[in-house]
Amino acid sequence: MYSIKMRASKDGKHISGAERIVNKEEIEEVAKELIRRALTHENGTPDFINLKIEEIKENITYINHLPIKTIECKNKEEAREKARELLRNEGIPDELIDYAFEIIDKGGMRGAAILNLRGERLEPDKERGVRVKNIDTTKELKEKILKENLGTERTVDAIAIASKVIHLGVIAELCTSDNKSYTTGYVATKKGYFRITNLKEYGENGGRVFFVKNDVDIDDLIYKLENKPFIIK
Ligand code: PML
Structure with missing residues (x-):
């Protein structure tokens, strides 16, 4: 391949x-x-x-995609409360959730910030973040997402990232789009990929945060996020 x-x-x-x-x-x-x-x-x-x-x-790892669920919210306040609930359920403290929202709202990073549960930023380049690479989805999954209206083209790209990071032991991911007009974001955990509408307002910045355990082997995780090939089915 x-x-x-x-x-x-x-x-x-x-x-x-x-x-x-x-x-x-x-x-x-x-x-x-x-x-x-x-x-x-x-x-x-x-x-x-x-x-x-x-x-x-390298050998390619094939994994199933996280189950996709869309949570419709009428505004950003409701959407952020939903995201907060999902993150709290994974043991992420409120102060850290606030910090993660600050990071994604500031925007400007091409990759993700990585936060441990003490609130320390672990990505070596704080401006750029860590980019998840060497991933793809099967044609079948792409078609399923689009035909069954489970999401959009952006969902197809994002489900690959989210499924890989959760498989590699990341506790949860919080994401809003860097596209200013795309307001649906998501929280991913081992329970699923939760699309949340209105997670930011039109015109706002976006970003990604990965929450990891305090004892994470960060070099190994970053190596795998960037280099280990995954196909999501
Ligand atoms: C969705 O499934 O609709 C949310 C996708 C967020 C994509 C983030 C991005 O644009 O990179």
């Missing part, structure tokens, strides 16, 4: 990125698809597109 990664930018500013894990026979078609995605992104037309194709030497 091969990993294909695309990232696109304009004037040095990131516009879009995506990745797929495919058979040799699919490389050409998927490369074209990713280039099209870069050229038609809502954030604008890129002046730089990077496409990286490499053979995956």
Whole structure:
């Protein structure tokens, strides 16, 4: 299998990125698809597109996706209370939940912040965060999510991240989109991927926070988040 990664930018500013894990026979078609995605992104037309194709030497881990549930909320206040409940149920203290909301509302990170239960930030680069890479979903899962209206294209990308991080022992993930007009966010735990509507207001920033145990082996976790190949089915 091969990993294909695309990232696109304009004037040095990131516009879009995506990745797929495919058979040799699919490389050409998927490369074209990713280039099209870069050229038609809502954030604008890129002046730089990077496409990286490499053979995956490591064994690929196949895992089931977290069950998807959508929680409809009428406003941000209700949505954040729902998110808080889900996080509290995993043993995450309120002060930490407040801190996580502060991080995602500040925005500007390309990857995730990692917080242990003492509230310490463990990601080596606090500006950039940690990016979960080497993941893809099966075609069947993608179709199921879109056809059964379980979510959107963004859900497809996010379910891959959430399922991988929870599988690797992250206690919970809190996420809002960095797209200013996409207001549905989610909380992921071992119980599921909970989409929460209105988790932020239109025009606001977004971000990701992973909550981890205090005794986590952080180097090992970051290595796996970035490098260990996973396909989510
Ligand atoms: C959803 O399932 O609709 C929430 C997806 C959040 C995606 C975050 C992002 O845009 O990267």
